[in-house]
Amino acid sequence: MKKSFLSFLFAVAAFQLRAEDGHQLWLRPHATVPVTVVAPASRSVLLATAKQELQQGWQGNAGATVTLTLKKDKAIRYDGYRISPSGVQAVTERGLLYGVFELIRCQQTGQAAQAGVSNPSYEYRLLNHWDNPDGSVERGYAGQSIFWRKDSSFVTTSRDKTLWQEYARANASVGINGAVVNNVNASPRILSAEYLARVKAIADVLRPYGVKTFLAVKFSSPVLLGGLKTADPLDPAVVKWWQAKAKEIYQQIPDFGGFLVKASSEGQPGPQDYGRTHADGANMLADAVRPYGGLVMWRAFVYSPSDKDRAKQAYNEFVPLDGKFRDNVIIQVKNGPVDFQPREPFSPLFGAMKKTSVMPEFQITQEYLGHSIDLAFLSTMWEECLGSDTYQAGPGSTVARVTDGSVYPQKHTAMAGVANTGLDRNWTGQDFGQANWYAFGRLAWNNQLKSAQIADEWLKQTFAGAADQQATASAADWNANFLAPVTQMMLDSREAVVNYSMPLGLHHIMSATHDHYGPGPWWAPPKMRADWTPPYYHQADAQGVGFNRTTTGSNAVSQYHEPLASQLNDPATCPDEYLLWFHHLPWDFKMKSGNTLWNELCAHYDKGVHQVRQFQQTWDQTRPYVDAERFAAVQNKLRAQSGAAVLWKDACLLYFQQFSKLPIPASVEPPM
Ligand code: GCW
Numbered sequence: 001m002k003k004s005f006l007s008f009l010f011a012v013a014a015f016q017l018r019a020e021d022g023h024q025l026w027l028r029p030h031a032t033v034p035v036t037v038v039a040p041a042s043r044s045v046l047l048a049t050a051k052q053e054l055q056q057g058w059q060g061n062a063g064a065t066v067t068l069t070l071k072k073d074k075a076i077r078y079d080g081y082r083i084s085p086s087g088v089q090a091v092t093e094r095g096l097l098y099g100v101f102e103l104i105r106c107q108q109t110g111q112a113a114q115a116g117v118s119n120p121s122y123e124y125r126l127l128n129h130w131d132n133p134d135g136s137v138e139r140g141y142a143g144q145s146i147f148w149r150k151d152s153s154f155v156t157t158s159r160d161k162t163l164w165q166e167y168a169r170a171n172a173s174v175g176i177n178g179a180v181v182n183n184v185n186a187s188p189r190i191l192s193a194e195y196l197a198r199v200k201a202i203a204d205v206l207r208p209y210g211v212k213t214f215l216a217v218k219f220s221s222p223v224l225l226g227g228l229k230t231a232d233p234l235d236p237a238v239v240k241w242w243q244a245k246a247k248e249i250y251q252q253i254p255d256f257g258g259f260l261v262k263a264s265s266e267g268q269p270g271p272q273d274y275g276r277t278h279a280d281g282a283n284m285l286a287d288a289v290r291p292y293g294g295l296v297m298w299r300a301f302v303y304s305p306s307d308k309d310r311a312k313q314a315y316n317e318f319v320p321l322d323g324k325f326r327d328n329v330i331i332q333v334k335n336g337p338v339d340f341q342p343r344e345p346f347s348p349l350f351g352a353m354k355k356t357s358v359m360p361e362f363q364i365t366q367e368y369l370g371h372s373i374d375l376a377f378l379s380t381m382w383e384e385c386l387g388s389d390t391y392q393a394g395p396g397s398t399v400a401r402v403t404d405g406s407v408y409p410q411k412h413t414a415m416a417g418v419a420n421t422g423l424d425r426n427w428t429g430q431d432f433g434q435a436n437w438y439a440f441g442r443l444a445w446n447n448q449l450k451s452a453q454i455a456d457e458w459l460k461q462t463f464a465g466a467a468d469q470q471a472t473a474s475a476a477d478w479n480a481n482f483l484a485p486v487t488q489m490m491l492d493s494r495e496a497v498v499n500y501s502m503p504l505g506l507h508h509i510m511s512a513t514h515d516h517y518g519p520g521p522w523w524a525p526p527k528m529r530a531d532w533t534p535p536y537y538h539q540a541d542a543q544g545v546g547f548n549r550t551t552t553g554s555n556a557v558s559q560y561h562e563p564l565a566s567q568l569n570d571p572a573t574c575p576d577e578y579l580l581w582f583h584h585l586p587w588d589f590k591m592k593s594g595n596t597l598w599n600e601l602c603a604h605y606d607k608g609v610h611q612v613r614q615f616q617q618t619w620d621q622t623r624p625y626v627d628a629e630r631f632a633a634v635q636n637k638l639r640a641q642s643g644a645a646v647l648w649k650d651a652c653l654l655y656f657q658q659f660s661k662l663p664i665p666a667s668v669e670p671p672m
Pocket residue numbers: 130138139184185262266301339340367
């Protein structure tokens with residue numbers, strides 16, 4: 001009796017803490033009822049978290065008893081769980097925690113919890129933070145790092161701990177079980193004793209929520225930090241240095257996850273500096289962490305100015321190494337072959353490496369999709385990629401299935417998302433950016449989920465509370481006037497960005513001088529590396545526009561499996577979305593719609609502008625259902641996005657018109 005009163009008080013205190021600091025994300029406080037939790041006697045922190053979450057979040061039958069059971073169950077994989085009428089069963093404590101969060105999510109979103117097993121699609125579901133030791137965040141648009149501070153006084157404050165705890169809790173609620181806490185453009189300092197002490201402090205806070213800590217490492221650390229003469233992966237002194245470093249880390253963080261490596265990529269040092277291969281480098285690191293069960297995620301984001309088509313290089317470098325990697329190495333591949341553009345075809349590496357573990361990397365932070373200004377729900381983009389058929393092992397070999405172990409016997413499976421978190425009060429800058437963090441976790445757990453369901457869940461958890469507070473809306477009213485239109489807005493939002501920025505397969509035509517925000521198809525300073533300039537990608541000239549990657553061009557198309565390669569190779573069968581990715585076509589090329597290419601291009605840019613204006617109208621109608629702060633914040637962002645969309649349209653149409661020499665159709669809003 002006394003005990004439950006005390007836990008009630010704790011629950012109230014925790015509720016108030018979150019309510020006050022505004023960091024609730026989709027875990028907003030809501031009315032709860034008592035529940036009795038029966039759980040194995042254990043001093044485990046994870047189990048304590050699971051119990052506490054259930055007690056703090058229960059909205060089911062008042063006074064119900066929920067049993068958490070750890071026992072063998074062949075149907076449960078990794079940290080999956082089984083929901084039964086009596087409670088949650090799992091083979092790991094993490095599984096129990098995820099089952100608890102599933103129960104609470106169902107209660108909160110008005111769904112019946114499905115009895116049966118839920119297994120994660122991927123063993124590792126990871127956020128990658130491009131956070132630098134000085135507190136800045138590469139491609140971060142939500143303030144400084146939540147992990148590192150400029151002054152780097154290594155004292156962990158209670159504010160740090162609260163933040164990390166809320167962060168870990170949010171991750172756990174969607175099944176994210178790992179975090180790489182520093183930038184892939186890694187500073188060697190991260191492996192110094194003083195930084196490792198802070199990494200340990202972070203790991204200690206993330207652990208009770210089942211989030212493992214990983215580090216990105218610089219390949220030349222043995223030289224830069226260790227004072228060795230070389231970082232050659234086959235040099236015995238280098239091997240020894242990494243072994244000692246791994247030991248030092250695991251002594252402090254016994255459940256440390258492992259290393260993420262960007263090597264021989266964008267000027268980063270790597271094995272190729274010593275005439276060695278990616279496999280030589282990855283395997284050396286893999287051997288160093290193997291005794292402790294550690295993992296090496298080796299990125300395949302490689303390109304160089306010498307290659308005539310940047311889109312081809314990763315495949316060319318990595319496919320010949322298939323089967324040469326240790327089994328605790330995973331090759332981490334960006335969803336598209338170039339670089340997180342608003343739309344790319346899937347990377348041809350997916351499914352092509354049949355004897356190597358391969359994982360998708362998505363970008364949650366909106367580097368090329370409008371930073372934290374534009375509203376872009378990225379779930380539809382990831383769903384599109386995961387659902388793309390690679391044909392590598394026959395029809396149905398989707399990116400999802402060739403990476404989650406369904407098609408190939410991968411030793412490890414994983415999915416990574418480049419995080420969009422920062423110190424901003426709402427974590428992600430744009431309130432709807434939270435939905436992308438949420439969606440990433442949900443898709444990593446279940447790569448077959450539909451974006452419509454994810455949007456629906458997120459909106460109910462993130463905004464329904466606000467309607468309750470204002471007591472203005474019945475459920476039916478809220479569903480019709482908030483949930484339905486806002487869900488539609490989210491589902492349309494990424495396509496709108498594609499339309500007003502890079503439609504029909506255009507890519508990499510963003511501004512280089514404004515940190516990749518806004519248009520810049522003309523940017524090509526003399527002596528600049530061609531593969532960094534937009535004209536390299538759009539190839540606009542008097543004859544037409546687009547990158548010829550067909551068999552008569554760079555032949556990147558042949559990196560795809562048949563029948564896809566032939567389909568993409570022919571403009572008549574290539575989907576419109578990828579047309580200018582694969583083809584250089586005349587301005588008067590006849591599109592499937594009957595329009596000329598030029599008119600179709602104009603129509604897409606114009607449509608994007610109108611879509612954003614529609615989003616503004618949709619959002620304006622939601623005022624009765626949203627608290628004033630979030631209503632105004634999103635309204636302002638949409639206003640800015642609307643201006644940005646017009647700028648994209650006007651700039652791109654006027655720029656391309658210099659080549660097409662064709663009039664902008666009367667149906668299109670004329671440039672300002
Ligand atoms: O998208 C590009 C970014 C770089 C990033 C790089 C990468 C971390 O512009 O900022 O560096 O990709 O993924 O390594």
